[in-house]
Amino acid sequence: xNMKRIVIASSPxxxxxxxLHRVMYDVVIALIPAMIISTVFFGLRVLAVMGIAVxxxxxxxxxxxxxxxxxxxxxxxxxxxxxxxxxxLAFNVPPTCPFWIVIIGSFIAIVVTKHTFGxxxxxxxxxxxxGRIFLLISFxxxxxxxxxxxFWKADALSGATPLGVLKTEGLAxxxxxxxxxxxxxxxxxxxxxEISAAALLIGAGYLLVRKVIxxxxxxxxxxxxxxxxxxxxxxxxxxxxxxxxxxxxxxxILGAFFMATDMVTSPLTRNGQMIFGFGCGLxxxxxxxxxxxxxxxxxxxxLMNATVPLIDRYTEVKKVGL
Amino acid sequence: xxxxxxxxGGVHPPDHKAPSAHQSIRLLPxxxxxxxxxxxxxxxxxxxxxxKGQDLTVGEKIGEADGxxxxxxxxxxxxxxxxxxxxxxxxxxxxxxxxxDVDNEATAAGYRAFTNQTPADWRQMDSREMIGxxxxxxxxxxxxxxxxxxxxxxxxxxxxIDTILINGAECEPYLTADHQLMLERSAxxxxxxxxxxRILGIENxxxxxxxxxxxxxxxxxxxxxxxxxxxxxxxxxxTRYPQGGEKQLITAVTGRVxxxxxxxxxxxxxxxxxxxxxxxxxxxxxxxxxxDRITTITGFVKQPGNFRIxxxxxxxxxIDSGAGxxxxxxxxxxxxxxxPMMGKTVRTIDIGTMKGTxxxxxxxxxxxxxxxxxPCIRCGRCIxxxxxxxxxxxxxxxxxxxxxxxxxxVMDCIECxxxxxxxPTHRQLVHWLRIGKTIFRNADRS
Ligand code: SF4
Ligand code: SF4
Numbered sequence: 220x221n222m223k224r225i226v227i228a229s230s231p232x233x234x235x236x237x238x239l240h241r242v243m244y245d246v247v248i249a250l251i252p253a254m255i256i257s258t259v260f261f262g263l264r265v266l267a268v269m270g271i272a273v274x275x276x277x278x279x280x281x282x283x284x285x286x287x288x289x290x291x292x293x294x295x296x297x298x299x300x301x302x303x304x305x306x307x308l309a310f311n312v313p314p315t316c317p318f319w320i321v322i323i324g325s326f327i328a329i330v331v332t333k334h335t336f337g338x339x340x341x342x343x344x345x346x347x348x349x350g351r352i353f354l355l356i357s358f359x360x361x362x363x364x365x366x367x368x369x370f371w372k373a374d375a376l377s378g379a380t381p382l383g384v385l386k387t388e389g390l391a392x393x394x395x396x397x398x399x400x401x402x403x404x405x406x407x408x409x410x411x412x413e414i415s416a417a418a419l420l421i422g423a424g425y426l427l428v429r430k431v432i433x434x435x436x437x438x439x440x441x442x443x444x445x446x447x448x449x450x451x452x453x454x455x456x457x458x459x460x461x462x463x464x465x466x467x468x469x470x471x472i473l474g475a476f477f478m479a480t481d482m483v484t485s486p487l488t489r490n491g492q493m494i495f496g497f498g499c500g501l502x503x504x505x506x507x508x509x510x511x512x513x514x515x516x517x518x519x520x521x522l523m524n525a526t527v528p529l530i531d532r533y534t535e536v537k538k539v540g541l
Numbered sequence: 542x543x544x545x546x547x548x549x550g551g552v553h554p555p556d557h558k559a560p561s562a563h564q565s566i567r568l569l570p571x572x573x574x575x576x577x578x579x580x581x582x583x584x585x586x587x588x589x590x591x592x593k594g595q596d597l598t599v600g601e602k603i604g605e606a607d608g609x610x611x612x613x614x615x616x617x618x619x620x621x622x623x624x625x626x627x628x629x630x631x632x633x634x635x636x637x638x639x640x641x642d643v644d645n646e647a648t649a650a651g652y653r654a655f656t657n658q659t660p661a662d663w664r665q666m667d668s669r670e671m672i673g674x675x676x677x678x679x680x681x682x683x684x685x686x687x688x689x690x691x692x693x694x695x696x697x698x699x700x701x702i703d704t705i706l707i708n709g710a711e712c713e714p715y716l717t718a719d720h721q722l723m724l725e726r727s728a729x730x731x732x733x734x735x736x737x738x739r740i741l742g743i744e745n746x747x748x749x750x751x752x753x754x755x756x757x758x759x760x761x762x763x764x765x766x767x768x769x770x771x772x773x774x775x776x777x778x779x780t781r782y783p784q785g786g787e788k789q790l791i792t793a794v795t796g797r798v799x800x801x802x803x804x805x806x807x808x809x810x811x812x813x814x815x816x817x818x819x820x821x822x823x824x825x826x827x828x829x830x831x832x833d834r835i836t837t838i839t840g841f842v843k844q845p846g847n848f849r850i851x852x853x854x855x856x857x858x859x860i861d862s863g864a865g866x867x868x869x870x871x872x873x874x875x876x877x878x879x880x881p882m883m884g885k886t887v888r889t890i891d892i893g894t895m896k897g898t899x900x901x902x903x904x905x906x907x908x909x910x911x912x913x914x915x916p917c918i919r920c921g922r923c924i925x926x927x928x929x930x931x932x933x934x935x936x937x938x939x940x941x942x943x944x945x946x947x948x949x950x951v952m953d954c955i956e957c958x959x960x961x962x963x964x965p966t967h968r969q970l971v972h973w974l975r976i977g978k979t980i981f982r983n984a985d986r987s
């Protein structure tokens with residue numbers, strides 16, 4: 220009887236349909252609405268930025284794997300994680316960002332942040348965010364050259380982000396220039412992928428329905444941010460912006476649903492995730508209200524990434540029958 | 542209808558039960574030879590009692606229980622011993638095995654003799670006598686783990702059992718043997734329960750059945766209302782794997798939690814599988830040893846169904862003569878002794894079935910979607926899925942790096958397979974946890 224390929228294997232012998240590819244490409248799918256809105260508001264150049272970020276990320280990934288003598292290079296490079304890192308990096312730069320800067324960011328994200336720690340699953344920090352912070356510190360001028368979105372092309376006039384205006388000119392100026400609605404829809408200057416809260420929320424809903432992410436981190440992140448900024452707003456609503464403004468501005472939605480929820484760099488258990496989300500929200504609020512930078516999401520998440528091993532240690536699930 | 546369920550974790554894999562569900566139990570044509578291993582049960586293998594050339598009758602003892610946790614083994618056929626040799630068994634270990642050339646007519650007559658007699662009345666027997674008969678008959682748990690039944694029925698003197706749980710969950714995908722047993726042999730099942738109640742001197746009994754078997758629930762619920770079955774209730778269970786895990790079933794039905802590292806009698810419970818309860822009836826009332834069992838043969842075979850299989854019939858004979866053979870032998874990837882979640886792949890298909898063979902499952906290349914192991918992406922799904930509240934990913938890492946210090950919880954793993962099943966990077970978590978158990982045991986000893 221021809222049974223050459225009979226396998227001897229450890230149970231279980233069946234597996235759910237879930238694969239790494241499916242998880243990762245679900246995230247890519249969830250980013251599509253924001254990609255569309257960004258292209259509509261800023262013009263075709265942002266497609267080039269995203270394309271270059273993704274292609275360079277995949278190439279850096281493949282190149283590194285080759286140098287490291289890895290087998291299965293193609294399937295690993297296209298497992299979706301490098302594509303997500305590239306896309307999220309693009310989401311975190313201004314639409315006018317020079318291409319060469321994007322490529323540097325991609326290198327920092329993939330090679331320095333991900334692979335020096337051991338590759339997928341082992342990196343402590345979110346690759347795209349390290350890329351963003353590195354670029355922000357190294358190229359402050361290009362990284363804060365904001366343009367106002369108009370349909371299909373970026374306005375040549377430079378603008379400032381709502382959070383930037385808030386930091387430098389105060390609450391009254393922001394209220395003159397931007398409405399909550401424009402923040403929500405995305406007709407504001409800002410990073411390429413973070414302008415439209417609405418588009419991001421559609422994608423976030425998809426991830427929640429597909430159970431790729433759970434509600435714990437985003438809810439605690441945004442909830443804490445809202446409570447923290449809300450307290451100050453209640454005390455002095457002439458100086459401090461209201462919590463809704465803080466949630467729909469800057470990278471809060473993008474960060475809470477797409478970056479803080481990165482599985483590799485967030486805690487394993489639900490309890491840990493709630494602590495993590497709380498920390499992200501609190502740090503974001505502190506930096507926004509009292510820090511030197513107008514925006515604090517990226518710093519907050521990276522700082523909390525560093526605490527994950529500690530959080531994991533103290534939030535192990537309780538075994539049954541103890 | 543209120544559905545009972547365990548409180549944490551679990552999965553609901555596609556059940557694939559339709560092909561063999563409601564197929565009435567069929568007999569297999571006898572093979573030319575059977576191979577009966579001495580390690581039919583958990584614990585110490587039996588001591589072989591027979592020699593080459595010896596003539597055997599149906600039900601004759603061929604292996605003597607060796608020690609407290611062990612069980613006797615009997616010939617499932619009439620015939621002549623052709624040889625006694627160590628051989629690979631369906632649980633993956635080697636054991637002394639008796640190969641018997643089958644005498645067809647004498648075998649058929651032997652089985653008829655068991656069924657044609659008038660069953661003895663267990664209500665007239667005392668508990669000692671009944672436990673003795675169960676021990677002599679070599680009854681073991683037939684859900685897969687094969688723990689000697691008489692040991693379970695004799696709790697240490699300082700423990701009292703107040704609840705009997707009959708496990709009719711059959712939560713493993715593909716398997717339908719217990720389901721069919723509950724439909725066709727419900728009266729014998731209730732007699733088996735009556736015997737256990739009498740042995741333990743208690744009445745309180747639950748029959749746990751997953752809600753995907755509504756006909757079995759209905760049949761039993763109707764039967765128990767006739768007044769002759771005091772204390773028996775049916776507990777409909779939510780269809781969720783591993784609902785039939787011993788500890789999960791106890792918590793689902795009684796709300797009690799078996800402490801870590803302890804056995805069910807610690808919380809006053811005795812759990813027996815439906816097939817075991819029927820075997821108990823046969824042992825006590827018919828003096829029939831455990832020489833055959835009901836097994837589902839399913840998956841990539843032409844005619845899936847439920848079969849009464851004499852212990853020791855080879856897998857290939859059962860598949861060919863019972864289930865019509867493989868659909869396409871070239872595409873068969875695995876033949877499993879048991880269900881897909883906890884069963885074991887057999888190395889060759891010419892080895893004998895065992896007392897614990899609840900199913901013979903054939904998986905084709907298309908069913909077998911396990912991919913090469915990837916890195917852990919820390920998604921936490923294995924943790925959410927673990928019914929024992931463990932951290933499979935962390936335990937697996939400690940096992941991989943041979944760190945016994947981090948493995949203190951590994952012994953609580955019931956190897957249900959949920960964690961490996963849900964892992965998106967196909968990590969072989971259960972495999973690593975088994976290795977972890979060995980590492981932990983060795984470290985504990987030294
Ligand atoms: S760790 Fe053990 S008990 Fe938990 S899901 Fe995995 S196999 Fe089941
Ligand atoms: S399910 Fe797999 S990838 Fe997810 S945490 Fe567990 S081991 Fe890691």
